[in-house]
Amino acid sequence: MKxxxxxxxxxxxxxxxxxxxxxxxADACGCGKTPILVVSGMGALPFWLDExxxxxxxxxxxxxxxxxxVFRALGxxxxxxxxxxxxxxxxxxxxxxxxxxxxxxxxxDGNSLYAVTPVLVEGAMSTYDPSxxxxxxxxxFSIVNSAVRAVGADHAYFYNYxxxxxxxxxxxxxxxxxxxxxxxxxxxxxxxxxxxxGGVQTMAYLEKYGHDxxxxxxxxxxxxxxxxxxxxxxxxxxQFSQQSFFSWLQTLDVGKSDKxxxxxxxFFGWCGRTALLRPLFxxxxxxxxxxxSIVVDRVIRRTLSTxxxxxxxxxxxxxxEAKKAMLPENASxxxxxxxxxxxxxxxxxxxxxxxxxxADGVEIAVISHYxxxxxxxxxxxxxxxxxxIETVCTSGGATVADYGSTLPADYTQKACKEHNHLSADxxxxxxxxxxxxxxxxxxxxxxxxxxxxxAFADMLVWLFSQEHVPTVFADARYPQFLxxxxxxxxxxxxxx
Ligand SMILES: [Zn+2]
Ligand SMILES: [Zn+2]
Numbered sequence: 297m298k299x300x301x302x303x304x305x306x307x308x309x310x311x312x313x314x315x316x317x318x319x320x321x322a323d324a325c326g327c328g329k330t331p332i333l334v335v336s337g338m339g340a341l342p343f344w345l346d347e348x349x350x351x352x353x354x355x356x357x358x359x360x361x362x363x364x365x366v367f368r369a370l371g372x373x374x375x376x377x378x379x380x381x382x383x384x385x386x387x388x389x390x391x392x393x394x395x396x397x398x399x400x401x402x403x404x405d406g407n408s409l410y411a412v413t414p415v416l417v418e419g420a421m422s423t424y425d426p427s428x429x430x431x432x433x434x435x436x437f438s439i440v441n442s443a444v445r446a447v448g449a450d451h452a453y454f455y456n457y458x459x460x461x462x463x464x465x466x467x468x469x470x471x472x473x474x475x476x477x478x479x480x481x482x483x484x485x486x487x488x489x490x491x492x493x494g495g496v497q498t499m500a501y502l503e504k505y506g507h508d509x510x511x512x513x514x515x516x517x518x519x520x521x522x523x524x525x526x527x528x529x530x531x532x533x534x535q536f537s538q539q540s541f542f543s544w545l546q547t548l549d550v551g552k553s554d555k556x557x558x559x560x561x562x563f564f565g566w567c568g569r570t571a572l573l574r575p576l577f578x579x580x581x582x583x584x585x586x587x588x589s590i591v592v593d594r595v596i597r598r599t600l601s602t603x604x605x606x607x608x609x610x611x612x613x614x615x616x617e618a619k620k621a622m623l624p625e626n627a628s629x630x631x632x633x634x635x636x637x638x639x640x641x642x643x644x645x646x647x648x649x650x651x652x653x654x655a656d657g658v659e660i661a662v663i664s665h666y667x668x669x670x671x672x673x674x675x676x677x678x679x680x681x682x683x684x685i686e687t688v689c690t691s692g693g694a695t696v697a698d699y700g701s702t703l704p705a706d707y708t709q710k711a712c713k714e715h716n717h718l719s720a721d722x723x724x725x726x727x728x729x730x731x732x733x734x735x736x737x738x739x740x741x742x743x744x745x746x747x748x749x750x751a752f753a754d755m756l757v758w759l760f761s762q763e764h765v766p767t768v769f770a771d772a773r774y775p776q777f778l779x780x781x782x783x784x785x786x787x788x789x790x791x792x
Pocket of ligand 1: 326
């Protein structure tokens with residue numbers, strides 16, 4: 297009898313352990329493929345003005361009347377040439393910029409000033425007609441397409457949000473979206489692809505809601521370490537270098553074919569060197585203060601610096617200086633509180649936040665780009681980048697030679713002595729990155745570059761299909777330093 301009783305008791309005990317487990321797993325998916333959530337950057341989807349009213353219009357990205365715009369710009373340029381003073385042209389340029397960007401401004405507390413709202417994507421990609429994302433021109437949807445190929449359209453999601461606003465306030469919405477993904481797919485974790493500004497949004501989420509629902513984070517062209525050129529602009533440091541300006545134009549590959557591209561390349565190369573253009577750049581720099589104050593006072597203070605999201609880009613060393621330079625004297629406490637919270641609790645603590653997540657099993661990988669130059673209006677124009685964000689920022693701290701040069705001949709790798717982390721072209725030491733063994737560099741790839749059908753899109757399918765984040769040593773096809781062809785960006789070869 298005792299035996300039977302203890303057997304029953306043991307059975308009850310065992311059942312009491314199993315039943316809750318059954319209950320929890322009742323609607324679990326069991327497919328073994330964790331859903332992927334792509335957290336978008338700034339340019340993927342447009343914004344509405346007066347959404348849901350008869351006056352609804354698309355207000356961003358701008359669709360300016362180009363001939364009218366050129367006519368206006370030429371008017372200002374003509375007045376500048378006649379008076380040999382850059383002010384009229386700078387004022388006209390400021391008017392044009394305000395007409396385009398003004399609608400995106402935020403109010404004193406950092407909320408949207410006008411009835412401006414982003415287009416949102418609701419539900420898994422399987423709820424959309426594939427043509428809506430398969431043929432979309434945006435590189436971000438090409439990345440989504442790679443996620444669909446890796447885990448299926450019912451396990452691939454795209455999250456969009458108002459990137460102008462405070463990332464920490466937005467984090468609540470991202471948390472609700474992650475819950476929706478988990479509920480709909482029956483999984484208990486997501487894998488996040490943080491693209492460009494999506495890096496900022498993901499970091500704010502981690503700080504506020506932790507990493508319990510996150511299995512993997514892939515940072516791609518991501519702004520999680522700030523941006524050098526925004527930091528410089530926000531501290532009022534505008535600088536023009538003839539050589540940097542034209543080498544940046546070269547990296548944009550404006551030609552429509554190899555032949556015209558080569559012609560533009562040669563032309564911009566000549567422009568960068570010729571003494572003929574030197575007086576123009578001397579004039580630009582001599583009047584840089586004047587031009588700067590027009591651009592800053594009339595445009596940046598009324599648009600970009602009203603957006604808490606833009607302050608997330610300002611780097612640690614010059615943040616307080618930027619606040620002094622850019623915020624009005626009567627700045628609202630709420631606004632300062634918001635930008636300080638992101639800066640001090642998230643950006644400055646990024647390594648701690650990510651290393652904590654990693655210690656708890658979250659796997660982190662980074663895809664960075666180089667050899668595309670940087671926005672050539674500040675001293676950071678000398679840095680390597682992806683045409684927009686500097687490589688040192690997107691890579692999470694690589695040591696990078698100046699654009700057009702290499703690390704010194706006697707340079708030795710700074711850390712991780714068991715692997716080689718130096719690029720064969722002598723430009724990058726990846727050993728100083730936060731995650732040196734899971735950080736890839738794609739040479740010649742522009743910011744958020746990913747072309748449909750390209751070798752890079754295939755690499756992402758490979759990456760998104762792995763059960764665990766592989767290291768840069770795991771597959772000979774995908775070593776740490778890869779190179780794509782500059783114009784079409786369809787190929788992928790190890791950097792030689
Ligand atoms: Zn599943
Ligand atoms: Zn290593």
